Amino acid sequence: MSAEEEKTLTPASGQQLAIVSATPHLRTHRTTQAIMLDVCLALIPAVAASVWCFGTRALIVMLFAVISCVAFEAITRIALKRAQTVQDLSAVVTGLLLGMNLPPTLPLWMIPIGSFAAIVVVKQLFGGIGQNFANPAITARIVLMLSFPTQMTSWNAANGHAWGADAASAATPMKALTANELGAFSGDDLPSILDMFVGRHGGSLGETCAVALLLGAIYLCVFRVITPLIPCFYIGTVAVITFIAGGFDAQFTIYHLLGGGLILGACFMATDYATSPVNWKGKIVFAIGCGILTSLIRLFGSMPEGVSFSILLMNLLVPHIENLTAPRTFGKERKRHAK
Amino acid sequence: MGIFQQRGIHVVHNKHTSKIKPVRIETCGEVTLMMKQHIGTPCEPLVKAGDEIRLGQVIGDTQAGLAAPIHASVSGKVKRIEQIRILTGEDVKAVVIASDGQMTPLDGIAPPVIKTRDDFFAAIRASGLVGLGGAGFPAHAKLKSACGDVDVLLVNAAECEPYITADHRETLDAGDDVLEGIAQIAHYLGIHKAIVGIESNKGDAIGKFRALCAAVSTPELKITTAVLPSRYPQGAEKMFIYSLTKRIVPLGKLPSSIGALVMNVASVAFLARYIKTGKPLVSRTVTVDGGAVQSPINVRTPIGIQVRELIDFCGLQDVRPKKIIMGGPMMGAATPDLNAVISKCNNAVLLFDDKQTQKRPETACIRCGNCVAGCPMKLLPLKLEAAYRANDTAALTRLDAMGCMECGSCSYVCPASHELVQCIRLGKRLLREAQSREGSKT
Structure with a gap:
């Protein structure tokens, strides 16, 4: 019997017999669709927070991203004559994450360009869900960033909105952090730490409210959608490096952790199944790598933010990380360096 | 290692029958005794069609070392000897006996005389005992190979497969036999330590065994009860050994290579009863459950009974169950019809309904890990x-x-x-x- 075959045997007498199939005869109820739905639910606090911070414009941007991603997914599957996969909700997740990576003022016509890069180029042309070598939403953000640098980094958000006005007038915390000379950190140009924590500062839609993002991440860990390994080691590595580089200034470190896309990236982007290692050792190596690259780009690079680039770079290393950290089979002796 | 990886998975328990004492099936119309109910060499039938058979009579045996003799589980007449396909896909001979309903035992069934260790092994071979937990490894061969190398006896009452409660009932109903069996094995193999491992979802069995073990432990033989997390596959030999002793069985080696002997709890209890009475392995406890079953039960049934006869005792929701599983839902084999027979190592029969047989289409791997x-x-x-x-x-x-x-x-x-x-x-x-x-x- 082949792997998929399930037989309902019908003998000569014509009486229907019971089904014979491969073990196990019980299966979990947690399907791909259920997992993706959980990720969408986990993103609800962050979506709500971004609407609270940036106004309805934020909702329009995210809706546009979700709808265009789902549409591209459906169209590509039809064009490629493959089984339809929109019902697995993964395109909704990609759309939500892409929307969260965009500034609230981005002209709407630019959004489908990002969706096209994410869904068609990165995901479907490489074989669809699970086959993409890079995180679709991250790649799309980078494509937009390089194509429309001005629009992608203008944070003059949410005109007339209560807190938006405040946040919009200043540069983003990441820019301010870079503008300050290393070691001469003052914190004068920056929003208060409380504002950083609840999201009352400039930045992309979904990345500003740390509380909402962490709530979502806890939900994902509790329901075992992700393990806390990647978020903890990623954020932990950035914390350690910025703490040392900032001359052991706790405030400097906290701005680095709460500012930019670190929490969004570490909890929702770096944990993407297809583009992170499947084994726990690999996950740790991957997360530490992301943390080191993010810190280096932020501290020494010409760009204020490095989360997207570091995740993308580490995505490409995943197959090698998996090979080098492959688990040792239970009961197998340690490899000896013979020969 | 192990900090970030939890071994095994959480499965539904569905242990509906743990409170139900096994119903004794006194006799049945017909038994089909397969000549291979163990790992190793198949037996050859020692009887022919028309022979009068008594309960407990040896009807199949072989000279090979890795095998256990087959005993008649009813008295009656041999109907025929046929070739049947067993669940592993092999074709083996089977002796079909029509029961006379009398269950007349063979004359001269008496407790075995055991003076030496070799007598002990010979007696266990004669009893027909194989691993009753499902693997079916001939017990005498296992004990013999463990001789001298082993310092701890691990009694497996984990029963991690969903639905099955046959071993759970054995711990509750035959606790004394289990401890007696442990003492016998420990005596003849020179073991001074035994651990009974039970999963945490069987609170009553744990309580009972804690008390029993404390009562019978001596300086020569220390017996303890260990509570294991209810995670599948806790009862798998390598996992079981690791959980109880932190010893790791090397890949491709036997547990005796690290000094451990694992025996199923029902096997140990049977061994004690055999040494007391001399009655060979002709019956066993089987859990009958699943969505298609009206009232899930445990039965004490003659080995070789057809599932068709077994279901008279529990009733069916639907005359044609959608799936028939011999064993647990995780590792048991599906069989096409109700003619399947209970073998020595069959601890459950599950009859699934339409809902339980629904199969989702395969979708792309998302590398969730x-x-x-x-x-x-x-x-x-x-x-x-x-x-x-x-x-x-x-x-x-x-x-x-x-x-x-x-x-x-x-x-x-x-x-x-x-x-x-x-x-x-x-x-x-x-x-x-x-x-x-x-x-x-x-």
């Missing part, structure tokens, strides 16, 4: 599947396909409904075929 996190052997099921589909024997070898114990955890947790364990099973077959080709070349 659930199969990797769940594999008790720390294999990479998703990569093994790919290697099998690519016919890549080198990759199958590198990924230790042969280390897979086929517990099915990977298939259970897969959100994309991949047939992971089946692919690994077929991959192992590829490796065996490649190996025999190599062998025939040289």
